[in-house]
Amino acid sequence: MTTVLVACAGKNGGTREIAGAIGAELRAMDLGADVRDAADVAGIGAYDAVVLGSALYFHRWRPSAVRLLADLGRRVRTSISR
Template sequence: MTAVLVAHAGKSGGTREIAEVIAAELREAGLTAELLDAAEVDDVEAYGAVIVGSALYRRRWRPEAVRLLAEHEEALRNRPVWLFHSGPCGPLAAGKRISLPAGVALLAARIDAERTATFGGRLTPATAKGLFWKIMAAGPWAGDFRDWALIRSWARDVGHRVRIRVTL
């Protein structure tokens, strides 16, 4: 059975919740999915495929997700890799595609990662950390803009592609 690493990086738990749903969908597809915080990943050799997700803060990926890609670049070149980020909030979040930050885009190109998926984020007064985010969470950017149907569909597609690309 193919093992898939689903690594996530964020501050308030919204990206972790997306990663949990992705891992559950992969398990439904008959794959073994291990969910880890990106900061806890020591090795990727045991996995036939890797998914890395990061929250976007001011169009930047979390450092622990970038570190995972950089430290394991050589090993990631030898397996299929999918990336996702979450973060667009507000009235225009639905369907908004955000490019990877330049440094992450370079790493993604070097490991030949699949096209990055953008998922809406979650920003609420209860989960906002820091004065800037608390102010943002009091305005029109507040709410949960994650499209669970889209996330599940993307995860099912990734699961299908893992089964095709990786020898079971």
């Protein structure tokens, strides 16, 4: 089964609700989906795909989403260069 991480970063809960709806749609398509706060994601090794979303404040993503995206980028570049 394909497993998808739906990670989100928000402040007031709206982004979390959207992530939950995305997770529910993925599950309805017979995919595994874990909805988690971006700040709580320690690794992505168990996932086949990642959906990352963030609320915008002053035209910027939340810091936890930016950190997770930077970490994912480093891991992808490292695995490609091997």
